[in-house]
Amino acid sequence: MNHLTYALFGMGNIGRILAARLKAAGVPGERLLLCDAEAARAEAAAAEFGARPVTPEDESACRADVLLLAPPPKAVPGLLRQLAPHLTPTQVVVSFAAALPLEKLQALIPGIPLARVMPNAPSLVGQGMNPVAWGPAVTPSARERVQFVLDALGQSLETPDERMNWCVGLTGAAMRSLLPALEGMTRAGVEAGFAEAEARRMAAQVMLGTAALVLETDLSFDEIKSLTPMQTLDEAALAQTLLEAARAARDKTEANQQKLLEMTGL
Numbered sequence: 001m002n003h004l005t006y007a008l009f010g011m012g013n014i015g016r017i018l019a020a021r022l023k024a025a026g027v028p029g030e031r032l033l034l035c036d037a038e039a040a041r042a043e044a045a046a047a048e049f050g051a052r053p054v055t056p057e058d059e060s061a062c063r064a065d066v067l068l069l070a071p072p073p074k075a076v077p078g079l080l081r082q083l084a085p086h087l088t089p090t091q092v093v094v095s096f097a098a099a100l101p102l103e104k105l106q107a108l109i110p111g112i113p114l115a116r117v118m119p120n121a122p123s124l125v126g127q128g129m130n131p132v133a134w135g136p137a138v139t140p141s142a143r144e145r146v147q148f149v150l151d152a153l154g155q156s157l158e159t160p161d162e163r164m165n166w167c168v169g170l171t172g173a174a175m176r177s178l179l180p181a182l183e184g185m186t187r188a189g190v191e192a193g194f195a196e197a198e199a200r201r202m203a204a205q206v207m208l209g210t211a212a213l214v215l216e217t218d219l220s221f222d223e224i225k226s227l228t229p230m231q232t233l234d235e236a237a238l239a240q241t242l243l244e245a246a247r248a249a250r251d252k253t254e255a256n257q258q259k260l261l262e263m264t265g266l
Contacts, residue, residue: 001148002026007064009056009079010071011036011045014096017124018068018149019049024126025152033061037071062086066094066145070119073097073256077264080108087112092142094149098168099257102161104266106135113142117150118167121175128154129171133161165257169249177245182207 006027008018011034022032029050036042039055046053054061061067062083069076076097087093092113095105102116114135122128130153134143150156159167169177182203189199213224225235260266 001145002028002031004065004145005031005033005060005063006066006068006149007033007035007054007061008068008070009035009061010069010075011041012070012072013121014070014119015068016045017119017121017153018070018096019045019051021123021126021152022149023049023051025148033058033064035061037075056082059086064091066092066149068094068096068149070096073100073260074263076100076105077108077266080105084109084112089113089137089139092138092145094146098172099165099253099260100266101164101257102133102135104261106137107266111137113138115142115146116161116164117146117156118164118172119153120171120173123153126152126154130154130156131159131164131167131171132156133159133164165253166246166250168253169246173249174246177242178207 002025006022008015008022011019015034015036019032019034023029030052032049032051033054034042034046034049034051035054035056035058036045039053042053045051056062056079063086067083067087069079071079076095077100080093083093087109089111092115093109094115094117095102096117096119098118100116102114105116106114115138116133116135118131120128120130123130130150132146132150138146147156182200185203185206186196186199189202190196192199194202210224213219217224
């Protein structure tokens with residue numbers, strides 16, 4: 001897929017992660033086009049990643065094989081309306097915007113292959129979990145192109161679009177729910193006398209190893225808990241807190257979705 005051209009719109013956190021991972025996956029700089037509403041930010045990112053800065057009006061951006069949309073969600077509908085007259089069914093568009101339903105976006109570019117991805121920050125190191133919903137116009141070729149991007153970010157999981165608001169709390173924002181555990185464990189390590197780097201490494205590896213037990217065995221959660229009999233906190237309460245956090249993220253996303261649809265006229 002390194003022979004394809006990728007146009008990346010929006011150079012915020014998600015856009016920069018995409019640029020970094022595509023470069024790491026071997027996409028040549030001349031085939032990576034970076035665009036932002038602030039031209040200076042696009043130029044700075046292009047210099048950092050060895051890519052080409054472009055504008056939405058640039059013909060090369062409109063004709064890219066893969067168009068990756070990562071500006072603020074409220075800007076996505078306007079961007080699609082601007083791009084729509086130039087798009088063809090041989091291209092594929094990927095939206096990384098939270099709270100914007102696939103069906104509403106597809107209506108702006110009928111017949112154009114479109115996918116919706118819920119990104120998350122661990123993709124920065126190729127360890128992300130990125131759920132993806134496929135639009136009705138997606139062809140096997142378009143799916144293969146998008147999968148190349150997803151593989152560069154880490155893991156992916158196909159899901160119906162109606163689950164995407166749940167995925168904000170399950171993947172997109174879940175890191176914020178897990179980090180306090182690592183932070184507290186790191187503080188405990190420092191209090192015990194370890195250097196902060198040692199304590200941080202110890203905490204992170206314990207979480208990584210626990211995740212590996214979940215992924216690489218068929219042991220139930222209770223069976224995994226029994227491998228370490230000492231209970232150090234109210235496990236049921238913590239599990240309920242994380243469940244409620246995921247529900248709250250879904251509810252906030254649904255509220256934001258309604259506002260975005262009204263604001264953008266979708």
